Amino acid sequence: MENKKSYTDMMKASAMTRKKHAEKSVLDIYIDMxxxxxxxxxxxxxxxxxxxxxxxxxxxxxxxxxxxxxxSLSCHYG
Structure with a gap:
């Protein structure tokens, strides 16, 4: 028997993946700062x-x- 995911399950998985990428991006920005x-x-x-x-x-x-x-440093970066 094949293990098929429902459309809802796939959408939830996709949303979680996007959320993880967004969190990673925010973390990367914070690290750079x-x-x-x-x-x-x-x-x-x-x-x-x-x-x-x-x-x-x-x-x-x-x-x-x-x-x-x-x-110059103060003017550019505060």
């Missing part, structure tokens, strides 16, 4: 440290370059 936030936070901290070092060395050219980078 966490990774990008981590990268942004690290880059900002590195720039602030380099700016402090440029100030300590009285290197105006480097200071201006780094503050421009920090401003």
């Amino acid at each position: 966490v990774i990008h936030e981590s990268i942004l936070t690290t880059r900002r901290a590195d720039l602030l440290e380099a700016i402090d070092a440029a100030l300590d060395c009285k290197d105006e050219t480097l200071f201006m370059k780094l503050t421009d980078e920090l401003t």
Whole structure:
């Protein structure tokens, strides 16, 4: 005897598959957000440290370059 699924069973299975894919997509988006936030936070901290070092060395050219980078980073990513 063949094990045939009813139309309702097939539709339920299809809906569950779509739901799992949607959940996976949301999870992927969340993971990407966490990774990008981590990268942004690290880059900002590195720039602030380099700016402090440029100030300590009285290197105006480097200071201006780094503050421009920090401003650009802040404008693009908040």
